[in-house]
Amino acid sequence: MSGFRREASDILDELDALRSADAPTHGGRVLSYVYDSGLAALDELAAEAARRVQPVNGLDPTTFVSVAAMERSVVGFARRVLGGEGGAGDGSGNDDVVVGSVTSGGTESCLLAVKSARDAWRAARLGSPRVPRLVAPVTVHAAFHKAAHYFGLELDLVPVDPATGTLAPAAIEERLGDDVALVVLSAPSYPFASLDPVADVAAITAERGIALHVDACIGGFALAFWPEPLPAWNLSVPGVTSLSADLHKYGYAPKGASVLLTRGRDRQRHQYFATTGWPGYPVVNPTMTGSKPAGPLAAAWAITEALGEPGFTELTAQAARATAALRDTIDGIEGLRVVGRATGPLLAVATDEDAPAGSRVDPHHWADAARSAGWQLQLQPGLVQADGTHLPHTTHLTVTPVTERVLPELAAALVVAADEVRGIPQIDGGAALAGLALALPGFDADGGASGLAALAAGGLDSDTAAAILGAAGLLGGEGALPDQLAPVLALVEALPGPLTERLLVELLARVVEPPAD
Structure with a gap:
């Protein structure tokens, strides 16, 4: 076509060259950031679905009605598998109905949950000069730090037990007061894969009329199909007022898709921004963005339609088997240990301080050694909590269905990497x-x-x-x-x-x- 400055083939060749420097997104060699189902046909389906709605603007679902139809379907699927079906509502009331929105990712879902909680808190206390508080374990995702910063809440972080990676419900209860707009728990947490005590805390917050959000962004769509029994953690728990879960993680959609579910229509409406105070079209936004691509939504919709509950159950079973096998591998490596009570397809690995000094393995040296062999693990720093206790520095592993295919090679590489760095102390x-x-x-x-x-x-x-x-x-x-x-x-x-x-x-x-x- 005339008018192009460069040939399309040259541009795409350059893009391929740029991508060659990236960490591989498929094949199981990167154990963070990417969530590989191992199904090439699923990737192709998602890409084609996104391609077909490329020109669509998700800003206005009354103009682009496909957006509304796909969002209804995706939110309905999420509500069903994340414990909200009992709150589907019959149109007769607003308190228990579970409604939701598809967002651009976990951070936006978390931001909107905090905004809704802040605005609901303000509405119940008109004229109050107090600054609302957000109470959460120190392991809560950094997105809530951002939300508190953006929306003017005081972030009150509660120390966790270094041995378990979580806390007792009483540790949350003693922080509660009339100025608390929201309590946030994780299912599971990113740093240590700890499942916070959702049901016990929900009973406490519900009695006090305090909102409780469950951040299931990273693992929600895995825990929903986990093959082993888990403590109650989702919207089936009375007192859980909202829940976030990422479709672009264990929903296997391309990046740019998450879901935020909220109990109660009236509460969820605090999430919206609307104005007619300008001479253009009326602006009504359920999320942070105005114009937005429909591609991630279409891809997520196509994947949920293709897999359904049986497909997600099988993929989750693969990830669960791989996680158990990796835990066995790490348990067999002298000088390393899995932190806490890991739940779902995540692991955090620290030095085993009970091992003799010469046999200990520093997890950051271990990750670097694995990286040199072509395996990307994620290094996490230690942290001194407000009570003076120290959370260990760790290496994080995100396990996906495709991990099961590369287990023998990966396990061998992890053992060799540990042998290479055993006895080398943590860098001062x-x-x-x-x-x-x-x-x-x-x-x-x-x-x-x-x-x-x-x-x-x-x-x-x-x-x-x-x-x-x-x-x-x-x-x-x-x-x-x-x-x-x-x-x-x-x-x-x-x-x-x-x-x-x-x-x-x-x-x-x-x-x-x-x-x-």
């Missing part, structure tokens, strides 16, 4: 911090962490932040990270939190910054 973050301080021109190295904290408190401009990243070896060509990530995570643990966050902002901003002319 303090020493790394001192080295970083020495590398900064004009910085007083004697100030150590306190000096860097003061630097962060004073506000970093972009160039200073870039200089620190460069000194840490994190600002390579086109934002490339070093081959070994254990030193990076050691710095993350040692640096003051505000400084780490500022540096990460700078890093990601520089990665996408066009080069100077």
